[in-house]
Amino acid sequence: MRIKYNFAFKNSKLSPWQRPAPPNLLVTDASIDKKLFFLYQEFNKNAEIFYPSSLILILSFVIYLINIFPTLTIKKFEADHNQYSLISSKLLDLNSSKQRYKKNLNNLEEYFSQSTTSYLFAFYLQNSVPKGVKINSYSFSDNGFDINLSSYSLDSINEFITLIIESPVINKKSVTINQINRLESNSNKGEKVSTIYDLEIYGQTAKIDIKKREDLYRESNANGLLRKLQRFNYLKSLLRG
Numbered sequence: 001m002r003i004k005y006n007f008a009f010k011n012s013k014l015s016p017w018q019r020p021a022p023p024n025l026l027v028t029d030a031s032i033d034k035k036l037f038f039l040y041q042e043f044n045k046n047a048e049i050f051y052p053s054s055l056i057l058i059l060s061f062v063i064y065l066i067n068i069f070p071t072l073t074i075k076k077f078e079a080d081h082n083q084y085s086l087i088s089s090k091l092l093d094l095n096s097s098k099q100r101y102k103k104n105l106n107n108l109e110e111y112f113s114q115s116t117t118s119y120l121f122a123f124y125l126q127n128s129v130p131k132g133v134k135i136n137s138y139s140f141s142d143n144g145f146d147i148n149l150s151s152y153s154l155d156s157i158n159e160f161i162t163l164i165i166e167s168p169v170i171n172k173k174s175v176t177i178n179q180i181n182r183l184e185s186n187s188n189k190g191e192k193v194s195t196i197y198d199l200e201i202y203g204q205t206a207k208i209d210i211k212k213r214e215d216l217y218r219e220s221n222a223n224g225l226l227r228k229l230q231r232f233n234y235l236k237s238l239l240r241g
Contacts, residue, residue: 102239105232112213112229114142116169116205121145123220124170128163132156136198144174144204151197161201168216174204 030038121140125147129135133156138147147164151157157180165172180199208216210233217226 098239101235105236105239108232109210109236112210112232113207116208116216117225119222119225120169120208120216120220121205123222124167125164128160128167130156130159130163133160140205142205144202145170146200146202148198148200150199152194154197157197157199164201168212169206169208171204171206175201176203177201 118140125135125138129149132153133149133151136148136150138145149157149160151160161175161177164170165175178200180197183196183198184194210229214226214229214233216222217229
């Protein structure tokens, strides 16, 4: 049990002995050289204490010095890097949107490169009818056309056939005359017999590319269709760049 009270020093002028502390030149007025030499001696006397910690401090300081330049460089270009990342992200979004629009335009391109439209067919059919020829009926679809006509003159019929074959919206090789009938009819007074030629002609419409289609729209004054085609061409040129 520890003694809490020392009877040896009761009513005595004696005081407990304490080991004197070693002299510390650092708190004296000694010169700087002596203080440095004192530190050197103390360091060597207690090498097992100071060496590991000193080595750690030195290595930490060296690592800090090595990292100063990369750290400053990173901070210097951090704003530029963030701006670059933002621009790259926007460019990726724009490229994705561009590819999506381009795909949609490619799908629309089929509409502008399919067979001729009904407007163009009717326009060039009207321009192919010479004097003396009557169009009784006609039908038109993506698969082709079928025309029934009549005339009092074979020359007029031949002229019509020539004009319809030369039409830019007709596939020339597909034009076929199905049948031609010769009908005779009396005049009102029954004094003169008139001959009427009736025939049916059919074929396929031509596939028109975009450049030629634009020219045909312009020639036929199809202003609404022309504006649509021009907008399509404009968007296509933008996405091509």
